Amino acid sequence: MSASHPKLSYAWNAQELLQLVRAWGDVVSPPRDKKMLLPAERIALHARFSALAGASRRSLSSVSRQHHRLVTAYRLIVEYNARSEEDGGPNWFQLPAAQQHELRRVHGKKEGMTAISEELFEDLARICQSGGGETVATRSPSSEKPSRKAVEKRRRKVPAAMATVQESSGPLEDAEKGETTESPRFKWGQREWLLFVAAWGEAVDDFVDYGNDQREKVKLPNWLIRQRFIALGGSEETTVGSITAKKRCVIQSFHFVRECAAALEARDGSDWFQLAYNERFRLQRKLIGPKSSQRLGCEIDLQMFANIATIIDKEEMLLTVTGGKRKRSRKRAPSVSSESSLAASSPRSPSLEPEELSDLEETPPPPPASPPPPSVSVHGEEDASSQVDEKVIESLLEAQNARFEQLMHDLREERMEERKQNQAMLLEILHQRAPPEDSPQNASYMETLVGKQQEQLMDLFAQMQKERQQEREDYHVLLRQLSTRPRA
DNA sequence: GGCGACTCCGAACGAGTTTC
DNA sequence: GAAACTCGTTCGGAGTCGCC
Numbered sequence: 467m468s469a470s471h472p473k474l475s476y477a478w479n480a481q482e483l484l485q486l487v488r489a490w491g492d493v494v495s496p497p498r499d500k501k502m503l504l505p506a507e508r509i510a511l512h513a514r515f516s517a518l519a520g521a522s523r524r525s526l527s528s529v530s531r532q533h534h535r536l537v538t539a540y541r542l543i544v545e546y547n548a549r550s551e552e553d554g555g556p557n558w559f560q561l562p563a564a565q566q567h568e569l570r571r572v573h574g575k576k577e578g579m580t581a582i583s584e585e586l587f588e589d590l591a592r593i594c595q596s597g598g599g600e601t602v603a604t605r606s607p608s609s610e611k612p613s614r615k616a617v618e619k620r621r622r623k624v625p626a627a628m629a630t631v632q633e634s635s636g637p638l639e640d641a642e643k644g645e646t647t648e649s650p651r652f653k654w655g656q657r658e659w660l661l662f663v664a665a666w667g668e669a670v671d672d673f674v675d676y677g678n679d680q681r682e683k684v685k686l687p688n689w690l691i692r693q694r695f696i697a698l699g700g701s702e703e704t705t706v707g708s709i710t711a712k713k714r715c716v717i718q719s720f721h722f723v724r725e726c727a728a729a730l731e732a733r734d735g736s737d738w739f740q741l742a743y744n745e746r747f748r749l750q751r752k753l754i755g756p757k758s759s760q761r762l763g764c765e766i767d768l769q770m771f772a773n774i775a776t777i778i779d780k781e782e783m784l785l786t787v788t789g790g791k792r793k794r795s796r797k798r799a800p801s802v803s804s805e806s807s808l809a810a811s812s813p814r815s816p817s818l819e820p821e822e823l824s825d826l827e828e829t830p831p832p833p834p835a836s837p838p839p840p841s842v843s844v845h846g847e848e849d850a851s852s853q854v855d856e857k858v859i860e861s862l863l864e865a866q867n868a869r870f871e872q873l874m875h876d877l878r879e880e881r882m883e884e885r886k887q888n889q890a891m892l893l894e895i896l897h898q899r900a901p902p903e904d905s906p907q908n909a910s911y912m913e914t915l916v917g918k919q920q921e922q923l924m925d926l927f928a929q930m931q932k933e934r935q936q937e938r939e940d941y942h943v944l945l946r947q948l949s950t951r952p953r954a
Numbered sequence: 955g956g957c958g959a960c961t962c963c964g965a966a967c968g969a970g971t972t973t974c
Numbered sequence: 975g976a977a978a979c980t981c982g983t984t985c986g987g988a989g990t991c992g993c994c
Contacts, residue, residue: 508958530958530959531985531986532985534959580984688962688963689961689962689963708981708982708983710962710963710964711980711981711982711983712981714964715979715980715981718979747973760978760979761971761972761979761980762979762980955994956993956994957992957993957994958991958992958993959990959991959992959993960989960990960991960992961988961989961990961991962987962988962989962990963986963987963988963989964985964986964987965984965985965986965987966983966984966985967982967983967984967985968981968982968983968984969980969981969982970979970980970981970982971978971979971980971981972977972978972979972980973976973977973978973979974975974976974977
């Protein structure tokens with residue numbers, strides 16, 4: 467944002483919205499519920515709004531966007547009311563807030579919608595229906611609006627349980643119970659977290675598999691994780707925003723576990739992952755801090771931990787191997803995701819300067835349990851050289867990983883190809899030996915063939931599982947060695 | 955190339971939950 | 975009641991896309 471438009475990163479208040487609607491009525495030509503404004507109207511709307519609001523507090527793009535969200539919401543309400551009038555159901559403002567919220571969410575997936583109060587809706591209806599031109603409201607049978615008092619009266623009369631709407635299903639139990647919670651909350655359980663990690667892993671794999679073109683985006687998009695999450699059986703209600711937050715949460719928990727495991731190992735050599743949930747939860751206060759109460763971190767088992775580590779590695783590799791980072795201005799405080807997520811341990815903390823953040827990105831979290839060692843790295847030179855060493859090691863590890871993944875990928879492809887060829891050959895020989903007229907014999911032999919192949923594949927799979935288990939154990943040994951090694 | 959709409963997603967936020 | 979954490983929503987910066 468420019469200096470003349472200082473960043474105003476908080477919700478539009480009711481007064482601002484009313485001022486926007488007023489400006490809208492003043493400068494926008496009918497039909498006023500059109501979604502697209504003419505360029506001149508956009509500018510005029512911003513100017514008029516700025517004049518009414520006293521100062522140019524919102525940018526042109528912000529005003530345009532808010533206008534767009536209001537139109538979308540207004541049209542949804544008008545259409546909804548028209549339908550419910552035909553069906554004899556409750557109108558929009560008689561619905562519980564939770565249900566309104568759900569409908570807004572379902573209908574405004576991409577663009578989003580502003581929650582419109584009844585007062586604001588009436589103002590909007592007034593300006594949209596005046597001045598001629600066909601509007602959504604005039605097209606619909608429900609254009610005549612009852613007075614606010616009447617609506618209020620009716621709303622009080624409507625039993626909450628009659629919330630019976632329609633497109634929305636799912637987390638609306640609250641509404642059906644008559645509660646008017648603003649945003650129905652759904653707490654994730656073990657299943658959701660496991661699904662999420664699996665989906666995240668699949669998304670990274672998918673992305674690695676076809677993301678080697680330099681022109682491709684090199685940052686894993688969160689919508690891809692959401693897509694995989696839903697494909698694996700996760701709730702379709704989960705938004706990309708929610709996935710973003712979940713990812714941040716998992717990464718934060720991963721760092722938490724890493725710290726705990728290392729601190730515990732250093733303390734008495736015991737294994738964090740062998741402890742029960744309650745034990746972990748109790749111990750974290752000694753290992754991390756007296757006020758620490760991470761729950762998700764305590765639920766993460768060794769397997770999940772290893773999975774997350776692999777995924778984070780792969781995702782970081784995407785940034786280093788497949789090309790440059792997506793260009794982004796450094797004006798904004800940088801993100802908390804991935805490598806810098808430790809900063810998220812205090813989510814409301816003020817944003818870091820880019821320099822501070824790049825420091826954070828390069829260095830591992832300071833172990834809270836052990837005080838910093840006596841001035842080994844106080845000197846700039848030593849600091850710099852150790853950082854360079856770390857970078858070299860990091861690059862080597864990443865390169866090794868990348869090479870290994872590539873080899874595995876090629877091997878998998880080759881094996882699949884070979885398997886197909888073998889099968890084709892077997893079938894061909896079979897057909898030659900047993901002609902089609904001899905079908906019973908043919909069928910029984912084929913059954914045997916399928917059975918044998920199943921056996922072979924099961925053996926192979928079991929072998930791969932063993933290898934995977936071995937890899938985990940190796941990793942665990944490495945982790946132990948690392949954490950018992952005295953800090954430099 | 956310029957412009958506006960669309961889209962993604964990080965940050966901020968508020969409300970709820972848990973633990974002490 | 976305080977503090978830390980969880981969770982979903984909203985806003986808006988910035989990248990992308992399509993049109994002229």
